[in-house]
Every structure is written in C-alpha cells, then in structure tokens.
Amino acid sequence: MSIDNARFPLPPECRAMIRAGALVVLNHSGGKDSQAMTILLSRAVPRAQLVAVHAPLGEVEWPGTIEHIEATLPMGVPLILAPVASGKTLLERVEERGLWPSSKARWCTSDFKTGPIQRELRRYLRAHPRFGGRLVNTMGMRAAESPARARKAPWRRNDRMSVADREVFDWLPVFELSTDDVFSVIRDAGQSPHWAYAAGMSRLSCSFCILASRTDLRRAAELRPDLYRTYAELERRIGHTLSPTRRPLPEVTGVPLAAHDDSDDLGCLNGR
Numbered sequence: 305m306s307i308d309n310a311r312f313p314l315p316p317e318c319r320a321m322i323r324a325g326a327l328v329v330l331n332h333s334g335g336k337d338s339q340a341m342t343i344l345l346s347r348a349v350p351r352a353q354l355v356a357v358h359a360p361l362g363e364v365e366w367p368g369t370i371e372h373i374e375a376t377l378p379m380g381v382p383l384i385l386a387p388v389a390s391g392k393t394l395l396e397r398v399e400e401r402g403l404w405p406s407s408k409a410r411w412c413t414s415d416f417k418t419g420p421i422q423r424e425l426r427r428y429l430r431a432h433p434r435f436g437g438r439l440v441n442t443m444g445m446r447a448a449e450s451p452a453r454a455r456k457a458p459w460r461r462n463d464r465m466s467v468a469d470r471e472v473f474d475w476l477p478v479f480e481l482s483t484d485d486v487f488s489v490i491r492d493a494g495q496s497p498h499w500a501y502a503a504g505m506s507r508l509s510c511s512f513c514i515l516a517s518r519t520d521l522r523r524a525a526e527l528r529p530d531l532y533r534t535y536a537e538l539e540r541r542i543g544h545t546l547s548p549t550r551r552p553l554p555e556v557t558g559v560p561l562a563a564h565d566d567s568d569d570l571g572c573l574n575g576r
C-alpha cells in the first residue's frame with residue numbers, strides 16, 4: 305500500500321513553519337519508524353531545511369545503526385551525532401547508580417538521548433541563523449505502539465525549548481501509520497530496514513531495553529551473547545535487574561550465558 309497525501313497530512317501550522325523557512329529535524333534512532341518518517345518528509349520538505357540527529361549509545365545500540373542511518377538518509381541531508389557530554393557509557397552510569405533505569409525513571413532517555421539532542425539542536429540553530437530560530441522537531445512515534453503513545457498530541461509547541469528568539473514545535477508525522485504501513489513505505493522507497501528486524505527483533509532500541517518484551521530480550525541474547533553476558537554480570541554485581549519483574553536476564557530469556565572468552569577480553573584491552 306502506498307501512503308498518499310491524505311494519509312500523511314501536514315498540520316497547517318507545520319506548513320506555515322516550513323514556508324517561513326524553519327529547520328525540520330529528523331530524530332533518527334535507526335529504527336523503521338524513523339526511517340519511514342525520513343522517506344516521507346524528504347518528499348514534503350525542501351532538503352535545505354532538513355537535518356537528521358542521532359544520539360549514539362555505543363556498544364548498547366545495535367551494530368551498524370549509524371551506518372544504516374547514513375546509508376538511508378536522502379542525499380544532502382546532514383547527520384548530527386549527539387553523544388552524551390560526560391563521555392560515560394550507559395552501563396557505566398548504571399554501575400555508578402547501582403540501579404537500572406525504569407519506565408518511571410527513564411534517565412537513560414533523558415540523559416543519553418533527549419538532553420544531548422537538544423544541546424546539539426540549540427548549537428545548530430545558533431550556527432545557522434537563516435532558520436530564524438524556527439524548528440520543527442519530528443519523531444517517529446506511532447499511536448499503534450502503546451496506549452500511552454496513542455494519547456500523545458501529534459503536533460504541539462515545545463515549551464521547554466522555545467525561548468524569546470527560538471520557536472520549537474514537536475511533530476509526530478507517522479503517528480497514524482500502522483506497522484505494515486511503515487514497512488511498506490520503506491519497501492516502496494527501495495530501501496531495507498536495519499538488519500536486526502530480519503534477525504527477529506520487533507524494535508530497534510538499545511539491544512537490551514528496559515521496555516523490551518521477553519521475546520525481544522531472548523532474541524537479543526541469542527544475537528549478542530557477549531553483550532548479554534556483560535548485562536547479566538552487571539545485574540549480579542549491583543544486585544538489581546534490568547527487568548521490572550525483578551528476575552535476572554538469564555531467567556527472563558531462558559538463554560544460558562556464553563562461556564567467558566579470555567581472548568575477547570585481550571582484544572578489548574588492545575582496542576580492537
């Protein structure tokens with residue numbers, strides 16, 4: 305099924321912002337929803353007004369994520385990487401806190417994604433005055449993903465980022481699309497989603513996400529045995545589990561830990 309303009313409507317305020325020359329930011333996780341959103345927006349917004357942004361999470365995100373974003377971005381659309389300023393990894397922060405993030409305390413998202421991305425967007429707007437401080441911040445959330453997401457407003461002013469000389473709106477362009485629609489958009493554009501989907505993952509979050517289903521955790525454990533062991537050992541050290549069920553990962557997934565491989569550790573020490 306192809307997505308026509310009637311099913312991909314631009315809110316009137318959004319049209320006005322684009323006509324006024326606003327910067328339109330594609331928040332790109334590397335996942336299918338971001339990818340479909342990028343394809344659709346690249347047809348609706350002048351390329352000179354588009355920029356993509358990604359918060360890289362290092363070893364905890366799926367290998368090849370940044371390469372996948374780069375390979376599927378429309379020609380001429382720059383990619384901004386927004387790493388965390390402290391240089392600390394997510395797993396280092398978990399170890400320091402002695403706790404995993406949770407659905408109620410999602411500091412992983414605020415500290416490692418939202419915060420660094422907002423910092424980079426403020427910088428980008430300051431460095432490019434031609435956008436007049438106008439910014440449309442697009443994200444690939446969809447109503448079909450969860451009841452909480454379905455309650456979100458697809459277009460709203462971002463009061464936190466809007467100040468005297470900066471006007472920011474958040475927009476969810478693929479809010480109404482189904483999962484099938486999203487894969488169709490990608491296929492019809494002649495692209496493929498990130499390899500992890502074909503390998504059996506339903507989402508492209510962190511490989512082991514605090515919000516992941518048991519099925520996804522199990523598949524991730526099979527696909528990334530070394531990282532799985534790292535997570536399980538961290539759970540043991542801090543005495544706190546990633547899963548809100550308070551069961552350790554090997555019990556949740558049913559996947560035994562891979563034997564410890566010393567040659568791998570040597571490779572790490574050598575910066576391989």
Ligand code: SF4
Pocket residue numbers: 405410412413416417509510512513514515
């Ligand atoms: S993908 Fe999951 S674990 Fe990773 S930052 Fe987002 S909510 Fe946290």
